[in-house]
């Protein structure tokens with residue numbers, strides 16, 4: 001079983017200072033946002049999704065699809081072996097699931113299910129509260145600024 005590296009280590013009180021109450025509850029207390037309420041559920045702009053806690057890039061818009069399940073769904077993660085940890089979750093009796101966490105900071109992200117589209121057949125079911133989004137436009141604009149500086 002792989003474990004979280006926790007290269008980004010903060011105390012609970014530190015996380016509370018940098019996260020909203022909802023972000024804290026979902027990422028640090030393994031909460032789940034209510035279905036169909038997250039800001040990225042029906043959001044399909046071009047860009048990159050990163051961990052809201054430690055900013056590690058996790059997903060790209062190219063991997064996102066509309067699963068209809070009420071949470072953002074991705075059929076793969078960026079460099080998943082290095083950035084995501086899978087953990088057996090038996091918190092619901094009779095319904096074993098696989099929890100996914102950010103490897104670098106241990107943030108709970110959501111779960112991964114084996115009912116996604118090809119080519120992976122996987123569905124990362126992720127809470128919007130765990131993600132930051134950077135649009136492809138914004139990123140290229142910042143890159144241009146750096147180049148001219």
Ligand SMILES: [Zn+2]
Nearest residue numbers: 051054102105
């Ligand atoms: Zn993280």
